[in-house]
Amino acid sequence: MSYPILSKETVLDLVPFGNSGQEAEFLALRLSPPAWKEIAPGQFVMLRLSGNHGNHIWGRPFSICRVTPRDLVIFFQARGRVTKEMAKLRPGDVIDVWGPLGNSLRVEKDTPTLLLAGGIGIAPFVEYAHTHPAPWNLSMEFGHRLPLDCYPFDSLNEKIDAAPHRENTVEDRDRFIALMEKRMQEHAKAKGLVLACGPTPFLRTVQTFALKHKVRTQLALETRMGCGVGACLGCVVQVALKASLIPPADSPVCKGEEYHNLQTCTCGPNFWAHQVKL
Amino acid sequence: MSYPILSKETVLDLVPFGNSGQEAEFLALRLSPPAWKEIAPGQFVMLRLSGNHGNHIWGRPFSICRVTPRDLVIFFQARGRVTKEMAKLRPGDVIDVWGPLGNSLRVEKDTPTLLLAGGIGIAPFVEYAHTHPAPWNLSMEFGHRLPLDCYPFDSLNEKIDAAPHRENTVEDRDRFIALMEKRMQEHAKAKGLVLACGPTPFLRTVQTFALKHKVRTQLALETRMGCGVGACLGCVVQVALKASLIPPADSPVCKGEEYHNLQTCTCGPNFWAHQVKL
Amino acid sequence: MGKQRITLSGNGRTLVLNNPVLTASGTFGYGLEYTPFGNLASLGGIVAKGLSLLPRQGNPMPRIAETPSGMLNAVGLQNCGFDEFVKRKLPKLPHKDVPVIVNLYATSPAEFAELAGKLAATEGIAALEVNISCPNVKEGGSSFGQSATMAAKVTEAVVNASGTLPVLVKLSPNVTSITEIAKACEGAGATALSCINTVTGMGVDLQSKRPLLANVIGGLSGPAIKPIALRCVWEVTRAVSIPVIGIGGISTPEDVLEFILVGASAVQVGTANIALPDAAFRIAEALPHTMHKYGISSLDELRGGLKI
Amino acid sequence: MGKQRITLSGNGRTLVLNNPVLTASGTFGYGLEYTPFGNLASLGGIVAKGLSLLPRQGNPMPRIAETPSGMLNAVGLQNCGFDEFVKRKLPKLPHKDVPVIVNLYATSPAEFAELAGKLAATEGIAALEVNISCPNVKEGGSSFGQSATMAAKVTEAVVNASGTLPVLVKLSPNVTSITEIAKACEGAGATALSCINTVTGMGVDLQSKRPLLANVIGGLSGPAIKPIALRCVWEVTRAVSIPVIGIGGISTPEDVLEFILVGASAVQVGTANIALPDAAFRIAEALPHTMHKYGISSLDELRGGLKI
Ligand SMILES: Cc1cc2nc3c(=O)[nH]c(=O)nc-3n(C[C@H](O)[C@H](O)[C@H](O)COP(=O)(O)OP(=O)(O)OC[C@H]3O[C@@H](n4cnc5c(N)ncnc54)[C@H](O)[C@@H]3O)c2cc1C
Ligand SMILES: Cc1cc2nc3c(=O)[nH]c(=O)nc-3n(C[C@H](O)[C@H](O)[C@H](O)COP(=O)(O)OP(=O)(O)OC[C@H]3O[C@@H](n4cnc5c(N)ncnc54)[C@H](O)[C@@H]3O)c2cc1C
Ligand SMILES: Cc1cc2nc3c(=O)[nH]c(=O)nc-3n(C[C@H](O)[C@H](O)[C@H](O)COP(=O)(O)O)c2cc1C
Ligand SMILES: Cc1cc2nc3c(=O)[nH]c(=O)nc-3n(C[C@H](O)[C@H](O)[C@H](O)COP(=O)(O)O)c2cc1C
Numbered sequence A, B: 001m002s003y004p005i006l007s008k009e010t011v012l013d014l015v016p017f018g019n020s021g022q023e024a025e026f027l028a029l030r031l032s033p034p035a036w037k038e039i040a041p042g043q044f045v046m047l048r049l050s051g052n053h054g055n056h057i058w059g060r061p062f063s064i065c066r067v068t069p070r071d072l073v074i075f076f077q078a079r080g081r082v083t084k085e086m087a088k089l090r091p092g093d094v095i096d097v098w099g100p101l102g103n104s105l106r107v108e109k110d111t112p113t114l115l116l117a118g119g120i121g122i123a124p125f126v127e128y129a130h131t132h133p134a135p136w137n138l139s140m141e142f143g144h145r146l147p148l149d150c151y152p153f154d155s156l157n158e159k160i161d162a163a164p165h166r167e168n169t170v171e172d173r174d175r176f177i178a179l180m181e182k183r184m185q186e187h188a189k190a191k192g193l194v195l196a197c198g199p200t201p202f203l204r205t206v207q208t209f210a211l212k213h214k215v216r217t218q219l220a221l222e223t224r225m226g227c228g229v230g231a232c233l234g235c236v237v238q239v240a241l242k243a244s245l246i247p248p249a250d251s252p253v254c255k256g257e258e259y260h261n262l263q264t265c266t267c268g269p270n271f272w273a274h275q276v277k278l
Numbered sequence C, D: 001m002g003k004q005r006i007t008l009s010g011n012g013r014t015l016v017l018n019n020p021v022l023t024a025s026g027t028f029g030y031g032l033e034y035t036p037f038g039n040l041a042s043l044g045g046i047v048a049k050g051l052s053l054l055p056r057q058g059n060p061m062p063r064i065a066e067t068p069s070g071m072l073n074a075v076g077l078q079n080c081g082f083d084e085f086v087k088r089k090l091p092k093l094p095h096k097d098v099p100v101i102v103n104l105y106a107t108s109p110a111e112f113a114e115l116a117g118k119l120a121a122t123e124g125i126a127a128l129e130v131n132i133s134c135p136n137v138k139e140g141g142s143s144f145g146q147s148a149t150m151a152a153k154v155t156e157a158v159v160n161a162s163g164t165l166p167v168l169v170k171l172s173p174n175v176t177s178i179t180e181i182a183k184a185c186e187g188a189g190a191t192a193l194s195c196i197n198t199v200t201g202m203g204v205d206l207q208s209k210r211p212l213l214a215n216v217i218g219g220l221s222g223p224a225i226k227p228i229a230l231r232c233v234w235e236v237t238r239a240v241s242i243p244v245i246g247i248g249g250i251s252t253p254e255d256v257l258e259f260i261l262v263g264a265s266a267v268q269v270g271t272a273n274i275a276l277p278d279a280a281f282r283i284a285e286a287l288p289h290t291m292h293k294y295g296i297s298s299l300d301e302l303r304g305g306l307k308i
């Protein structure tokens, strides 16, 4: 796997998404690119605002939304203490970045692959879609709460067949869940692959369908992290180790396995649905 | 004495003084003026950067350099944790201000009054000179380390007879000290008044001459402060209480007095030289 | 929301507070220093600077220093003494409208009793708060608060000397088992417990190679110690049945509610007053709104309701 | 400056460190996690994650939380166990170039002795560090580190079982008198003392009304506790004659020098590694420069040189 480095990177710009009058909740942060040798889609970085912060001592994990020789793009939601500070960054500001971290989302060139994203969970799929060797085998269902222009949906839709589903009501949500199940069943039949990224309740739903329909499914977890490098053991998740790491196409669902506490930051953040306890 | 208030004030501008190429060490901070009823020269304010600061929990004391219906001007030196942060303030930023605090420098319309300032100690004399009812009775000796344009000297020199003395060498310093002694002797003879503001070693020198030549002298102390309002007892200085607070013109020097720990922030920052232990 | 009166009852005595937000001893002067910044009567209560029989000049300077998210102090209990307090401070305080609590400092149980007796005979004092972190001068100088036996002795001395005045005992966190001390004080008649005093710490200046405090060792306070204070309140409220006043790093209305959630009946705001002089007023005022924001309809419902 | 080798000798055993900057147990994994961020051999020493005889899965999640200038953890000593450590971790560490110190976790003196014996028989371990903050399972679960008698028993058990291997004992600050425990460990044969482990604390989430840690109570670390750690090191170095390793909130080279100024012989960097993965490397590297800046020509000269 790739070898992470720690560097100081410069803010190139910060673009608010969506044109609501108020302060933007979703923003794309463009940084000078770290001197990475290689990265795989689904990996993440830790960002830390430089200086002393009484309020937040750790860095924060963010999916690599896009990386090019010119920039590293993070797409984030201003929701808490650090992300709200990040929303105030200005071009020229310098922040600490370490990465690329974690394992990658599975890439299988010729397998029909379904991407399921909930809200900010769209972030890693941008890099995934842009680097996939056969994007025509990808399709995406994207559930979102705010208007579509709040998310980097267009840059994804350029590359792959992606359908947005705005969730404003309970009915919207039920419809989206039903659709996800249908699409996962299709992929089960086609011996396809499912990749899901979004909030934990969303991942739980996907996991249920994955087990029910026996479709190989990877879940990108969002655990609270300290170090991001596997040392502090603050981000563990229970994983059934004896289940083969990459299940065969007929999707064995593990039962009665012994669970181990594995670090989400180094053994994940992408876990097979049949192995991980959410 | 004036009734202090706490308010949020807006940065109007921040003007670096001196045109050295590097980061300015001396800056004038112009704030929207608090709704003060009255202030007296020699009083100070506490400033606190808004938000949570792991590094500095207290506000910081600054002399009121100038206050008008349009602005409150603080002249400060970027020397430590907070003042270096203050040097990064931008117009529109909002900070917490409480004041006016402390007692005033003594104003005696018809008394020849000598102002002695060391470095940043010039700050309170700007307001003093601008509000004095008979500025022609004032004169000033100003010792400074950096080029004169680093300090608000010109705005003082407009109003009063002020002489700058750059101190680059030990000889410069000795000459300045000798001059101060001479000027204090003159004021002793004229039953004049001396007011001094500057670093503690400077104040000690002035105190020695005040006692030696029996000239009524007020020292503006710079003690580290916590609350600024007399509550935490973190800023006390030993004061001989029984010495009459405003000594008669023939300048009794107290000896063998009982000393009390008085708060610099409320009983000072301006103390009579014959009363205070430095 | 509206009325937030808090009743603290224990061992047969009762203290009624305006609301749950008091000020912590030593961080709010005699209260008078803060009249420019708010209405004293809007506070739950005022705890005055630690008082001794005779005036004390306290420790040499420097006495305070900043630390990461906190501060150290070794003021050394400088105070004006009983006479001056009763003559010049107490009469100016709106003691009819806000409970005035006097924090006691003495160096032997007998001296504690004498001071408590004098205060009990004084009009306008709502309760006493015993600072058991004082050094036990007779028995070698380690603090009363670090031994259950001595803590109980001091508590008993004050309780016996103070008639029906409620007696709060202020616990030190610098002990192996705070619950042991808490139980001893409860057993000795304390009305309620104040929890916690400062954590022993020190700081040094690398440039001068000197300690940041002339006294070398001092007390750490402020947000840095909030996790320690919450733990102490949590442990103590589960060990005793008298009420507990939470203290340590409180600087927002959310902090107040956190202390109540772990079991406190009221709180004291300390270092935050030093950081911004309207802190206690602002926190007391904002509390109902903050409760509303978190869907908390009553403090009684919240108290000790931590889900585990 | 150049060579900064540090020799820790006490009770007849000696540990030589590359320089005074080590990493603190539990904050640096098994060291291997940090190879991308610096050269392990540039550190004074590496203290591995607390090791037990058998693998342990640790506490349920959540296990870590941020606090003002600090953090809480209740990882619960999750570790891979002795066998796995010796088979898969130790061989990958550059133990010829940097002292590898194993932090021990057990629940009885006998278990401590067994683990110490196995480690003493293993190639590549420079010293043991006894975590006496473990619960004493046999005697009710309160920690070994909170009783001088038990601390001495555990120390003795490890010292006797470990041949000539240096034995560091890691003290808990959650005691009434840390010097009492320190002296007991010195008397029981400790080579040096590590000072301090985390401070007991807790945090709560107002929204969910749950504790921030599944274990409710956890250990506070980071800059917030630096004043407490400095005070402990100051007290302990004046009470014992074996060397002391300072730990608590160190995140800059200045912090290192502050600990040495109050008496420490070396230090460990903990939470700072979690905040930024090159912290320990950066601090070790910058130390000579920082010494120069403050006009400190040797650590021996600085050590304990606080002017009071
Ligand atoms: C591998 C990984 C990739 C991620 N990628 C992205 C991304 O591309 N864009 C993005 O906006 N966010 C992403 N997240 C989530 C992001 O890390 C959190 O939103 C961020 O840490 C919140 O920090 P804060 O200080 O603003 O919030 P805090 O003040 O710490 O907390 C605010 C709220 O966020 C929750 N929270 C805190 N940390 C996390 C976390 N790690 N995951 C989920 N919820 C959390 C808290 O419980 C709380 O409710 C990712 C998380 C992980 C683990
Ligand atoms: C009544 C009063 C009026 C003052 N007026 C002015 C003014 O008009 N302009 C101005 O630039 N400064 C003034 N000062 C000094 C100013 O308060 C300090 O420079 C400031 O607090 C330093 O804060 P810092 O966080 O930048 O420094 P820190 O990081 O806290 O310390 C940096 C250095 O400054 C010293 N220091 C800290 N606090 C003080 C203090 N209160 N007085 C003296 N030295 C201190 C420290 O010992 C250290 O050497 C005044 C002080 C007082 C008490
Ligand atoms: C400057 C200062 C002086 C204090 N003086 C006293 C005192 O006289 N008596 C006392 O019991 N506690 C005293 N304390 C402790 C506080 O009342 C309080 O218990 C402690 O600071 C923790 O609360 P905080 O973190 O909100 O400040 C003092 C604290 C400070 C900071
Ligand atoms: C996540 C975490 C895990 C820890 N695990 C251990 C451990 O296994 N054994 C131990 O003795 N100390 C452990 N500690 C305590 C540290 O080694 C150190 O003593 C403490 O964190 C104080 O130092 P710091 O403020 O630099 O972090 C741990 C600390 C943290 C933050």
Ligand code: FES
Residues within 6 Å of the ligand: A224, A225, A226, A227, A228, A229, A230, A231, A232, A233, A234, A235, A236, A263, A264, A265, A266
């Ligand atoms: S975040 Fe520290 S181990 Fe994963």
Ligand code: FES
Residues within 6 Å of the ligand: B224, B225, B226, B227, B228, B229, B230, B231, B232, B233, B234, B235, B236, B263, B264, B265, B266
């Ligand atoms: S600064 Fe608090 S009493 Fe003066």
